[in-house]
Amino acid sequence: MSKEDNKVNFDLSTLSLTELISLYDKITSFLAYLEDTRIEEGDA
Amino acid sequence: MENFLEYIEEDTKSKKTLFSTMPVNTKTNRRKFNKKIDSVKETYQTYKDQVEKYLTVKSKSFDILDTRNTEAIQNEINDLENIKVLLNPINTYFEKMNFDDLFYQISNYKDFNFVSLNKIISEFINKFELVNIRLTKDDFDYTFYVNEFMTSFLETRSLKSKNYDHITEIFEKIYWENPDLIFHIELNFRKLIKKHERKFINYIKGLQDEKTKLFNYNYQTVINKLKDLYTKLEDEGKENITDIINLSKNGTIDVNHFFEDSKVRNTAYTSLMLDSLNIENEKALSKFYDSLEKLKINVEEYSNYVKYAPLILDFKKKYLSKKLEDINKNELSKKLKELESSISKEERNLNKINKKIMRSKGKVFRPKESELKALKFESLKIAKKLYEMYQNLTKEYFNSKVYEVLNNSFSINDFLNLYYSFDYYKKEAIKESYDIETHNQLMEYSDDFDIFAMNPNNVIVCSVMSFDEVSISKVIMNKYRLLNININEENLYPENVPELIERINLVLRIKALEESKLDVEKLWFMVQVDKLIIKPNEEKD
Known part of the structure; x- marks a missing residue:
C-alpha cells in the first residue's frame, strides 16, 4: 500500500446513491483532465 | 479521511494546484511532470475500477426478477x-x-x-x-x-x-x-x-x-375460453416494475419525471384530477389509480378504433347507406349463381379452343400457323374476359357474405370479425382507405388489424356501427368525468391521444414504482450506472 492509499478509507457504503454517482463522475472527469494535461516531452 | 467523496474532491483540487505550479520549462521538468501525471493516473484508474465494481454490484442488488410467464x-x-x-x-x-x-x-x-x-x-x-x-x-x-x-x-x-x-x-x-x-x-x-x-x-x-x-x-x-385467456394475458402481461426499469434504462422514459419535485409529475397528477385529491387519502388515491388503469385500456382501444376509422367509414358507405330492408338477399344469391354459371360456360368455351391448340403440338397435320395464331389470340381474349368476370364474382361473393351477417344491430365488433374472416377483402379495403406504398406496409396494417380484431375483450367495439368517433369519445369522456378523471373531448382527438396516454402512464408508473421494493432514487441510480458503466463496457466488449 502506498502512502497515498493509506490515507483513503474505501468504505463506499457510507455514501448515498447520489454521492456515489457524483464520486464516479469526479474520478472519471479527473482522469480525463489528467489525460489532457499530459505534455509533449520534446525539446523546449 | 472518513468520506471518500470529500477526499476525492479535495485531492483532485490539490493535485490540480500542484500540476499548475510544477515547472515544465525543461525536458527534465516535463518528464518529471508527466511521470507525476502517470502516477496519479494509475492511482485514479484503480479508484475508478473499484468504484465501478462497487456501483455495478450495488445496482444489480436492486434488480427485480421478472417472474411473469406469458x-x-x-x-x-x-x-x-x-x-x-x-x-x-x-x-x-x-x-x-x-x-x-x-x-x-x-x-x-x-x-x-x-x-x-x-x-x-x-x-x-x-x-x-x-x-x-x-x-x-x-x-x-x-x-x-x-x-x-x-x-x-x-x-x-x-x-x-x-x-x-x-x-x-x-x-x-x-x-x-x-x-x-x-x-x-x-x-x-x-x-x-x-x-x-x-x-x-x-x-x-x-x-x-x-x-x-x-x-x-x-x-x-x-x-368464451379466449376471453378468459386474453384477460389472463392482459393481467400477466401488464407493464410492471421490470418493464419500467428497462424503459428507463433504454431512455424511453425519463426517470427524472418520477421525482416528487418534478413539474412533469405534478402536472400529470393534477391535470388528470377533476377535483384535486388528498394524496394522503389512500382509498381515494387507489380509486383514482383504478380509474386511470381502466381509462388507459379504453383509450388504447379507442385509439385503435380511430386508426381503423377510415376502414369503418368506407364499409359504412358501401353497405350501410342503404336500408337493410331494401336489400334482396335472394336477388344477391341469384346474381352470384348466374355469374358462376356464365364463368363455367365461358371456361368450357375456352377449354375447347385450348384443346385445339394443345392437340396441334407435335402433329404432322397441324393447323396453319395463321390459324394457330388466331386460336391463341381468341384464347387470350376469352381469358381476359374471364378475369373480369372473376373479379366481379369475387366482389359479389363478399357482398353476399356481408349481407349474410348484416343486421340492424351490426356492431364494430361484427365488422372487425367480418374483415378478420375475409383476408382478401380486408387487404383490398386497407389498400383503398390508406396511403399504402409497399406490400410490407400493407401487411403491417393488416396484422395490426387482426391483433385488434382478435381481442374478444374489446369494450368500445361492442357499440353499433351507427356510432361515430365523436359519440364514442363522448361516452368515454362522460364515464370518466363521473369518476373524477379530468378528460375532455380534445384529449381524445387522435393527435392528442399519445400525449394523454403518456400522462396516464407516468402516473401509473409512479404507482408501480411506489408499490415495488424500489424507490425513485434507486431507479435513478440503476439508470445512471447503466448509462455510465454497464453500456459503455458492453460496447467496449
Missing part, C-alpha cells in the same frame, strides 16, 4: 385461435385454407420479385397436396401459355431444385407474348379449387370434427 398463455391462445379459424361460422373452406391470402398475393404479383412469385405458386400446389391432389401439367390448361409455364414449373419443382433460372427464362419468353400470364395462372387455380371443392370442404370438416370431438369445443366455447 408464454404458456400465449401458446394456449395461439392454439385456440387456430381452432377459432377452423370453426368460424361466417367464412368457408376457401378462407380457412388461406386461399384468399394466396389469391391476394398472386393478384398483386407486381409487388413481389420472381422468387416470391414461385413461392406463391408452390404454396397453392401444397394446399392441393394437403388434400391428396397431385397436380400435373394437364391440370394447367387455362391457356396455352399457362400450360407451357406450369409444365416447366412442375418439372423444376419435382426435382426439388431451388434453381429457378430455367423457369425465369420461360417466364420472360412468355411474358412478352402474354403479359397477363400470372392473371391466367390465378384463374387456373380458381378453376382447380372449384373443381376439387368437395375435397377441400371434407378436409376442413375433418379438422373441425377432430377439434370438436377431442376438446368438446364449439365456436362459442372457443370464444
Whole structure:
C-alpha cells in the first residue's frame, strides 16, 4: 500500500446513491483532465 | 479521511494546484511532470475500477426478477385461435385454407420479385397436396401459355431444385407474348379449387370434427375460453416494475419525471384530477389509480378504433347507406349463381379452343400457323374476359357474405370479425382507405388489424356501427368525468391521444414504482450506472 492509499478509507457504503454517482463522475472527469494535461516531452 | 467523496474532491483540487505550479520549462521538468501525471493516473484508474465494481454490484442488488410467464398463455391462445379459424361460422373452406391470402398475393404479383412469385405458386400446389391432389401439367390448361409455364414449373419443382433460372427464362419468353400470364395462372387455380371443392370442404370438416370431438369445443366455447385467456394475458402481461426499469434504462422514459419535485409529475397528477385529491387519502388515491388503469385500456382501444376509422367509414358507405330492408338477399344469391354459371360456360368455351391448340403440338397435320395464331389470340381474349368476370364474382361473393351477417344491430365488433374472416377483402379495403406504398406496409396494417380484431375483450367495439368517433369519445369522456378523471373531448382527438396516454402512464408508473421494493432514487441510480458503466463496457466488449 502506498502512502497515498493509506490515507483513503474505501468504505463506499457510507455514501448515498447520489454521492456515489457524483464520486464516479469526479474520478472519471479527473482522469480525463489528467489525460489532457499530459505534455509533449520534446525539446523546449 | 472518513468520506471518500470529500477526499476525492479535495485531492483532485490539490493535485490540480500542484500540476499548475510544477515547472515544465525543461525536458527534465516535463518528464518529471508527466511521470507525476502517470502516477496519479494509475492511482485514479484503480479508484475508478473499484468504484465501478462497487456501483455495478450495488445496482444489480436492486434488480427485480421478472417472474411473469406469458408464454404458456400465449401458446394456449395461439392454439385456440387456430381452432377459432377452423370453426368460424361466417367464412368457408376457401378462407380457412388461406386461399384468399394466396389469391391476394398472386393478384398483386407486381409487388413481389420472381422468387416470391414461385413461392406463391408452390404454396397453392401444397394446399392441393394437403388434400391428396397431385397436380400435373394437364391440370394447367387455362391457356396455352399457362400450360407451357406450369409444365416447366412442375418439372423444376419435382426435382426439388431451388434453381429457378430455367423457369425465369420461360417466364420472360412468355411474358412478352402474354403479359397477363400470372392473371391466367390465378384463374387456373380458381378453376382447380372449384373443381376439387368437395375435397377441400371434407378436409376442413375433418379438422373441425377432430377439434370438436377431442376438446368438446364449439365456436362459442372457443370464444368464451379466449376471453378468459386474453384477460389472463392482459393481467400477466401488464407493464410492471421490470418493464419500467428497462424503459428507463433504454431512455424511453425519463426517470427524472418520477421525482416528487418534478413539474412533469405534478402536472400529470393534477391535470388528470377533476377535483384535486388528498394524496394522503389512500382509498381515494387507489380509486383514482383504478380509474386511470381502466381509462388507459379504453383509450388504447379507442385509439385503435380511430386508426381503423377510415376502414369503418368506407364499409359504412358501401353497405350501410342503404336500408337493410331494401336489400334482396335472394336477388344477391341469384346474381352470384348466374355469374358462376356464365364463368363455367365461358371456361368450357375456352377449354375447347385450348384443346385445339394443345392437340396441334407435335402433329404432322397441324393447323396453319395463321390459324394457330388466331386460336391463341381468341384464347387470350376469352381469358381476359374471364378475369373480369372473376373479379366481379369475387366482389359479389363478399357482398353476399356481408349481407349474410348484416343486421340492424351490426356492431364494430361484427365488422372487425367480418374483415378478420375475409383476408382478401380486408387487404383490398386497407389498400383503398390508406396511403399504402409497399406490400410490407400493407401487411403491417393488416396484422395490426387482426391483433385488434382478435381481442374478444374489446369494450368500445361492442357499440353499433351507427356510432361515430365523436359519440364514442363522448361516452368515454362522460364515464370518466363521473369518476373524477379530468378528460375532455380534445384529449381524445387522435393527435392528442399519445400525449394523454403518456400522462396516464407516468402516473401509473409512479404507482408501480411506489408499490415495488424500489424507490425513485434507486431507479435513478440503476439508470445512471447503466448509462455510465454497464453500456459503455458492453460496447467496449
